[in-house]
Amino acid sequence: MCIRDRYKHEFSYHFTLVLANSHGHFLLGPNLLGTCIQYKDRKLIPKKDMPQAKSFFCGIYLIGKIYTFGGYDVAEKLQLKTCEIYDVNKDSWAINPANLNEVRSQAAVSIMDHNTIYIFGGYNKHSGTLGSIEKCRLRDQTIEL
Secondary structure, rough: OEOOOOOOOOOOOOOOHHHOHHHHHEEEEEOOOEEEEEEEEEEEEEOOOOOOOOOOOOOEHHHHHHHHEEEEEOOOEOOOOEEEEOOOOOOEOOOOOOOOOOOOOEEEEEEEEOOOOEOOOOOOEOHHHHEEEEEEEEOOEEEOO
């Protein structure tokens, strides 16, 4: 099955695929079915749309939630430093009160422990390729360089 956008081009945006353990996979980013699609048991299931249609962002699953960082706003054509949180059990999105310190797209993300997520590198249109690492502490909802 091909997912097509409103212009009928296959995969015209960068999608983020997140494995959410027993919840299956989540395809995040703009497409014909919405911005959040669960793939489970060979079925595509549209879920609540992301707060912002974006591409080129990183995402990761941890303890019932998907965290997304940075990216590129599809409508406004701007790079982002926002962090969104999707609760897979409640099918709801929230905005993390803390933003990344630098706007970045095309970054990598990794879990350190049940309270810490690291966001590595990426691209900033003013600075170029980034060598910085940001630390997101989930318990107190802070992000630091």
